[in-house]
Amino acid sequence: MSHQTNAFFSDKELLQSVLHRRVEKSGRFGPESTAEEVAVGLASEINGKTVIITGVSPSGLGAEAARVIFKQKPRLLILASRNKKTIDDTTVAIGGADSPDIVKAVELDLSDLESVRKAATEILDTTPVVDVLINNAGIMMPPSFKTTKQGIELQFGVNHVGHFLFTNLLMPALLRAWEGPCVVNISSAGHRAGGIRFDDLNMEDGKAYEPFIAYGQSKSANILFSVSLTEKLRGKGLGSFAVDPGAVATTGLSETIPFDRRVEMGWWNADGTPSEKLPWTSVGQGAAGYIVAGFDRDIAEQSGSCLAKGNIDPTTEAHATDPVIAEKLWLLSEELVGQKFHYAQELLGWTYGASVPS
Secondary structure, three states: OOOOOOHHHHOHHHHHHHHOOOOOOOOOOOOOOOHHHHHHHOHHHHOOOEEEEEOOOOOOHHHHHHHHHHHOOOOEEEEEEOOHHHHHHHHHHOOOOOOOOOEEEEEOOOOOHHHHHHHHHHHHHHOOOOOEEEEOOOOOOOOOOOEOOOOOEHHHHHHHHHHHHHHHHOHHHHOOOOOOOEEEEEOOHHHHHOOOOOOOOOOHHHOOOOHHHHHHHHHHHHHHHHHHHHHHHHHHOOEEEEEEOOOOOOOOHHHHOOHHHHHHOOOEOOOOOEOOOOOOOOHHHHHHHHHHHHHOHHHHHHOOOEEEOOEEOOOOOHHHOOHHHHHHHHHHHHHHHOEEEOOOOOOOOOOEEEEOOO
16 A cells, blocks of 8 residues: 555654754753762762663663663662563673673563563562553554454554553563662654544554554554543652653664654665665664653653653643543453453552453
């Protein structure tokens, strides 16, 4: 099929304006802050905490977040990814190879819900408490339609559904945190490509598949998940933020996108270099929002928001912030994973893990 990109993104000049949008400084850190600088500033909040990061690779944003967190002496840093070798390589890259009691590896394939359940069980057997969960893993615009093992469109399945189940299975440990547990969901400016296609998640079983629209759906879901977690669990002390890390050219996330499509979208030049029209940011700056979202208690009252350039982004689209849509997505996600999660009762006394009736 032809690429019928959302009209919002078909106008290259408008796309540039979105990526160049001004996000006012709303906290102690600014758009130029790096993850290293933020972690140093929040060292007392990181020290002694148990942190989980999904989807790490040596050159990626998750690895940069892991590196700066590790330097501030967490109690436990769990790196959860599909490939054990990639986790091991990342552990070496962040300087954690000689600290096996602190840096732990867990194999997690978000495209298979059985793998998600196994990984969550392994983590709960390892630690009774989780302070911060950073749902970083994701895929971007595979050119052909694919599904997860359970038959869900791959981007929606990996970027949202797998993390939805993983987070909820870890909720007992998160709610045991002494203060301010937080779930960080990594989103993107790409959420503007479209909201949740509740009646057609799989895009006519792939016949109407458009990679960028599917990516936008999954990134909208990431923000809506933070909205729901806040609505349901703010009273129990849990916070949740979505983070748009910005345009980072060196992470390898876009390698699944055919080169000619990257040129068509205005992201790359024909000579193979990143387009000078985009406001590219460094890995350090891109990962700064991860640390702000997870550990900066000054923004706790704004839980449920999306951060961009290290600050609350007021330009997030309504289709990704509406609590009614968020609740509809939560119910759909429960159906997709075959399990309900109720958090209406007192702390540590919730109804947890009931199967969805057939």
